[in-house]
Amino acid sequence: MAKDGKKQGTDLHQSSSFSEWERKFSSQEERKERFLSLSFREQPRVVTPEQVNGYSYSDRLGYPGEFPFTRGVHATMHRGRLWTMRQFAGFGSPEDTNRRFKYLLEHGQTGLSTAFDMPTLMGYDADHSKSRGEVGREGVSLSTIEDMDLLFSGIALDHVTVSMTINCTATVAMAMYFAVARRRGIPFDRLGGTIQNDMLKEFIAQKEWICPPEPSVKLSCDIVEYCAESAPRFNPISISGYHIREAGATAVQELAFTLADGVAYVEHCLERGMDIDSFAPRLSFFFDVHNDFFEEIAKFRAARRIWAYLMRDRFGAMTERSMKLRTHAQTAGVSLTAQQPVNNVARVALQALAAVLGGVQSLHTNSMDETLSLPTEEAVKVALRTQQIIAEETGVTNVVDPLGGSYYMEQLTDQIEAEALEYIAKIDGLGGMLKAVEVGFPQKEISEASYRFQLMVDDRDYAMVGVNKYQDEQEQEIPLLHIDYELERKQIETVKAFKAKRNAKEVNEHLDQLRKACSSGSNVMPVLIDAVDSGVTLGEVSDVYREVFGIYTDPGTI
Amino acid sequence: MTDKKEMKVSPIRVLIAKPGLDGHDRGAKVIARALRDAGMEVIYTGLHQTPEMIVQSALQEDVQCIGMSILSGAHMVLFPEVMRLLKENDASDIIVFGGGIIPKPDVVKLKDQGVQEIFLPGTSTREVIEWVRTNVPARE
Numbered sequence: 001m002a003k004d005g006k007k008q009g010t011d012l013h014q015s016s017s018f019s020e021w022e023r024k025f026s027s028q029e030e031r032k033e034r035f036l037s038l039s040f041r042e043q044p045r046v047v048t049p050e051q052v053n054g055y056s057y058s059d060r061l062g063y064p065g066e067f068p069f070t071r072g073v074h075a076t077m078h079r080g081r082l083w084t085m086r087q088f089a090g091f092g093s094p095e096d097t098n099r100r101f102k103y104l105l106e107h108g109q110t111g112l113s114t115a116f117d118m119p120t121l122m123g124y125d126a127d128h129s130k131s132r133g134e135v136g137r138e139g140v141s142l143s144t145i146e147d148m149d150l151l152f153s154g155i156a157l158d159h160v161t162v163s164m165t166i167n168c169t170a171t172v173a174m175a176m177y178f179a180v181a182r183r184r185g186i187p188f189d190r191l192g193g194t195i196q197n198d199m200l201k202e203f204i205a206q207k208e209w210i211c212p213p214e215p216s217v218k219l220s221c222d223i224v225e226y227c228a229e230s231a232p233r234f235n236p237i238s239i240s241g242y243h244i245r246e247a248g249a250t251a252v253q254e255l256a257f258t259l260a261d262g263v264a265y266v267e268h269c270l271e272r273g274m275d276i277d278s279f280a281p282r283l284s285f286f287f288d289v290h291n292d293f294f295e296e297i298a299k300f301r302a303a304r305r306i307w308a309y310l311m312r313d314r315f316g317a318m319t320e321r322s323m324k325l326r327t328h329a330q331t332a333g334v335s336l337t338a339q340q341p342v343n344n345v346a347r348v349a350l351q352a353l354a355a356v357l358g359g360v361q362s363l364h365t366n367s368m369d370e371t372l373s374l375p376t377e378e379a380v381k382v383a384l385r386t387q388q389i390i391a392e393e394t395g396v397t398n399v400v401d402p403l404g405g406s407y408y409m410e411q412l413t414d415q416i417e418a419e420a421l422e423y424i425a426k427i428d429g430l431g432g433m434l435k436a437v438e439v440g441f442p443q444k445e446i447s448e449a450s451y452r453f454q455l456m457v458d459d460r461d462y463a464m465v466g467v468n469k470y471q472d473e474q475e476q477e478i479p480l481l482h483i484d485y486e487l488e489r490k491q492i493e494t495v496k497a498f499k500a501k502r503n504a505k506e507v508n509e510h511l512d513q514l515r516k517a518c519s520s521g522s523n524v525m526p527v528l529i530d531a532v533d534s535g536v537t538l539g540e541v542s543d544v545y546r547e548v549f550g551i552y553t554d555p556g557t558i
Numbered sequence: 559m560t561d562k563k564e565m566k567v568s569p570i571r572v573l574i575a576k577p578g579l580d581g582h583d584r585g586a587k588v589i590a591r592a593l594r595d596a597g598m599e600v601i602y603t604g605l606h607q608t609p610e611m612i613v614q615s616a617l618q619e620d621v622q623c624i625g626m627s628i629l630s631g632a633h634m635v636l637f638p639e640v641m642r643l644l645k646e647n648d649a650s651d652i653i654v655f656g657g658g659i660i661p662k663p664d665v666v667k668l669k670d671q672g673v674q675e676i677f678l679p680g681t682s683t684r685e686v687i688e689w690v691r692t693n694v695p696a697r698e
Contacts, residue, residue, distance in 0.1 A: 118579035118630050122606070130608065133635025134579050207581025207605055247584050334584075338679040371679045373661050374631075447587055454588045458682040467680040480661055485634070554583075556604025558590045 018050045038292035038462075039250035040452070041415070047407040055410065060305070064400040068308035070301050070413070071401035072359040073324040078397035082110075084362040085387045086163060086328065090115030090140035091374050092487050093494075094150035097140040101155060103377060109384060111193075113163040113364065114151070115139035116173070121208040123169050123542025126491040127499075135488040138374070139165075143495045143537050148176040149183070158186045162193035163238070163328070163362075168210045168545075170197035171219050172538045175528035178231070182533070194235035194284055194328070197223050200261040203437045205446060206243035207554065210542055213437050215549035219524065221268045226525035228279040235284040237265060238328065244442070245288035246334045248450020251299045252416055254288060256423030257433075257442045259306055263424070264433040266315055276315050280322035289355040290332040291347065297403060298412040300327065300358030306417055306424075328362040329355040336371045340466035340476050344368035349386045356390055357403060363387060373480040440557065447558070495537070502535035510536050511544060518548040567696045573621040575603045575612045577640065580630035585657060589625060592683035593690065609639035616644070616652055623694045625686075628658040633668065641672045653694050657681065 015021035035043040044051075062068055065075030074080055087109055089100045101112050116139040119131035125143040126135045135141050142148060152162070157180070166173045174195050181191055199216035202209050209216065220237060227236035241249075241258035249257065262283060269279055287303065289296050307325035311317040331351040336344045345368050352365050365383040367375030375383070391397055403409045430436040437443070456462040463469045510531035517527045528541065574590040576583055583605055594600040601619045603612060616624050626637065637656060644650050656668065657677040665676045674693060677686055 118632075122579045124579075130579065133632030134630055137631030138580060138629075202581075205581075207583060208579075248588075371659065373659065447591075450584055451588055451591055454592075454683060458684055464680070468682070483631070554604035554606065556602050558587055558594065558600070558602050 018048050036461075037251075037295045038290060039252060039295060040449075041295070044408075044411075047411045049407060052407050052410050052414075060410070060414075061404060067312070067320065067323060069304040069324055071404050073304065073326055073361070075400075077359060077400040078356065078391075079400065082391050082397065083356065083360055084111040084161070084328075085109050085384060085391075086111040086113045086362050086364055087380055087384055088113040088115050088163075088165065088330070088364050089380070090117070091138075091481070092136040092140065092483055093491060094140055094142070094147045095153075096136070096487075098151055098153050098155075100377070100380075101152075104380070104384065105155075105160070107381060107384060108388065111161045111163065111362065112155070114165060116164070116166050117141050118208070119143075120169060120173075120538060121166060123210045123539060123545070125495050125537050125539030126488070127495045128539055131488075133485075133488070135491050137483055141491050142173065142176070143491075143539060144498050145176050145179055145532050145535070146494075146498055148173070149180050152180065157181050157184065158190040163195070164193070165196045167196055167199055167202050167206070168208055168216060168219075169538055169542060170195050171223060171524055171528055172532065172541045174223055174226075174236075175525060175532045176538075178529050179533040182529070188231040189233065191231055192233040194238050195223065196240060196286070197237045198240045198261065198286075200264060200433055200437060201240045201243055201258070203552075204244055204257060204261075204442045205247035205249070206240075209552050210545050211549035212552045213434055215545075216552075217264065217268055217434060218521075219545075221265060221272065222523045222525055224265065224269055224279050224282075225272065225274060225523055227282065228274065232282070235282050236279075238284045238286045239265065240286040242286050242288045242330055244446065245290065246332065247446050248334075248453060249446045250449050251290070251292070251295050252419040252423065253442070253445055253449060255299050255303055255306075255416065256420040256427075258285065258287070259303065259310070259420065260424050260427045260433045260436070262307070263310065263314075263428075266311075267432065270315070276311075276317045277319045277322050280311060280315070280317055281319065281324075285325055285327040287327055287329050287360075288332050289329045289351045289358070289360075291335050291351065293350060293354050294403075294409060294412060295416070296351070296354040297358045298409060298416050300329075300355070300360065301401075301404075301409075301413045302417040302420060303327070304359070305413070306420060326361045328364070329358070329360040330364040331355070331366045333366055333370060336366060336368070337464060337466050338371040340472060341368050341372065341478050342476060343466055344371075345382060345386065348383060349390070352386055353390055353394070353396065356396055357401075359401060369478055369480060372478075374483070376479055376481045378479070440555065443557070498535070499537065506534050507536055507540075510534050511540060514541065514544050515548060518544060567698065570598045570623065570690060570694050570696070571601070571619065571621040572598050572623045572625060572690065572694075573601050573603065573612070573616050573619060575607055575615070575624055575626045576605045576628070577607050577609060577612055577626055577636040578628050578630045578632045579606055580628065581605055582629040582658075583627070585629075586625075586627035588683065589627070589657070589686055592687060593625075596687045596691075598690070609636055609643055612640055613643040613647060613649070617647060617649060621652065622697065623653045623655070623690060625690075626654070626656045628656065628660075631659070633658065633660050634664055637668050637673055638671050655686075655689070655693075657686075
């Protein structure tokens with residue numbers, strides 16, 4: 001009532017309930033019949049307190065840095081420390097990548113991330129016949145300990161954290177990294193970084209492998225066990241949803257399969273007799289961050305909550321650090337378009353913003369030219385600057401979990417959590433992720449989702465700017481990185497020369513010891529560090545794995 | 559409606575192949591499935607195939623067409639090798655197309671070597687289906 005006693009705004013009528021409001025405006029037309037998220041989720045027009053009632057703040061959200069960590073794993077989040085800006089880089093020879101690393105560090109990057117080429121990722125030395133045409137093309141070539149030394153030449157391994165994206169040959173790369181540190185007199189407990197080392201997602205999505213799933217998981221856990229004892233600052237695994245998503249999974253599938261992978265590794269380590277709190281704090285994660293802004297933010301929040309409850313209630317973790325899901329994120333490579341490539345800068349910026357609002361610890365932003373080739377220095381710099389603009393100019397780092405409490409955000413987080421838990425229960429029902437992978441369950445789910453999405457794009461039910469909408473007649477030309485095929489010849493020569501000058505007897509002895517360690521089921525890491533130090537190559541170790549554990553080949557189902 | 563004359567034509571047989579060591583099979587699988595849904599007989603090689611394995615499968619399966627997908631950057635070595643092996647085996651009548659992350663200048667070079675078409679990111683499955691129907695001669 002106004003002062004003079006007259007009613008104010010007598011035409012105003014506020015609906016007394018959501019259903020009344022819905023009825024009142026039900027005939028109002030909208031642009032589309034259904035509003036779907038990128039993961040085919042039907043989106044509500046609005047969310048009100050009535051849809052999120054009965055909410056327990058302490059059970060569902062909690063304060064930042066406290067259980068269940070929905071709002072973030074640290075109390076101060078990006079007010080305390082910005083995320084690590086970590087651009088994935090690797091191409092050509094170790095010297096080429098070393099130069100790119102130094103360039104990135106000079107421009108304010110705060111951590112390194114290494115991409116290896118396909119032969120390295122599949123366990124072939126540069127001079128193997130299967131490596132032809134592939135050496136140094138999709139990452140840096142690594143066959144020997146000398147390659148590893150050159151890769152990090154002039155870089156203080158005890159002062160920078162290093163991430164290595166490598167899986168079926170992770171044991172070899174890790175051993176070479178440790179051996180180089182040992183040569184430089186750096187104790188292992190001063191090494192910080194992350195090795196991807198997640199074999200389950202290889203079978204699900206990324207598909208670089210040597211041996212069948214079971215021995216592969218065993219080798220992954222060898223690194224987890226070794227690091228827990230000898231390199232406690234190193235993250236021995238990065239349980240990855242990125243590749244799962246890029247292969248076509250929905251946000252929920254990405255989340256569920258990744259966490260189910262995590263469960264499988266935890267179970268394997270517990271079966272070995274390890275104490276949950278001795279290794280769980282160093283389990284790290286890696287998620288994709290795609291186009292659907294809110295869905296992605298909700299995914300990160302749901303991920304933290306599910307993991308915290310799993311670790312506390314299912315595995316009986318005692319220390320808080322075991323329950324914190326720390327994650328790296330990378331913008332979605334698959335969302336980038338070859339058409340009008342400069343538009344990709346905008347896509348990457350929005351995805352990166354979602355990652356930051358989602359509370360990630362580390363971030364890679366893709367370069368605009370990556371649907372065409374590996375990125376140029378200039379393109380990488382724009383991608384790095386994008387993160388710096390978000391960090392320094394937008395103010396989004398000022399407040400922790402600024403979207404927390406939004407009716408929509410909390411409902412979405414709950415939905416994604418519930419759907420992911422349903423998948424995890426289904427995978428438990430199949431006997432765990434290892435079994436689920438063997439019967440092709442997650443692979444099949446991803447294929448279905450990926451085909452469904454492609455048909456949506458083909459039918460223009462999902463708009464891709466510059467591809468199926470707002471196309472240009474004129475193509476946009478941007479400079480591309482060219483990798484000389486001459487590089488391959490040089491790498492082959494280098495590897496051959498390295499092999500020729502080794503002590504053959506010593507190499508064979510080390511290979512024998514490795515064979516024994518593999519057959520007996522003991523941890524391969526101690527033997528492996530000495531082996532690579534004496535000159536055993538990545539391909540030779542992989543051959544022992546093939547011999548002892550067998551070879552896995554693609555079932556090739558469509 | 560299909561008339562009697564058309565019914566005699568057998569479906570196009572296509573080999574979808576993944577040469578090289580990269581594991582990016584999303585595109586290959588989507589194309590394989592789209593061609594199959596369009597009524598063609600599709601054989602998918604699975605991952606990590608050498609040029610020799612691909613040509614061997616093509617001959618064994620008696621396909622009219624090979625579609626190769628590659629995202630590892632090794633296309634300038636592996637595609638020409640497949641073309642060379644097809645020629646060596648008197649199978650140059652098999653029509654070859656490709657797709658993946660392939661820079662424009664390489665597309666021109668690959669076409670010079672006999673690869674009939676290269677589809678780049680953003681291609682719809684319909685375009686590929688149409689292209690195969692138009693370019694692969696029907697078999698009686």
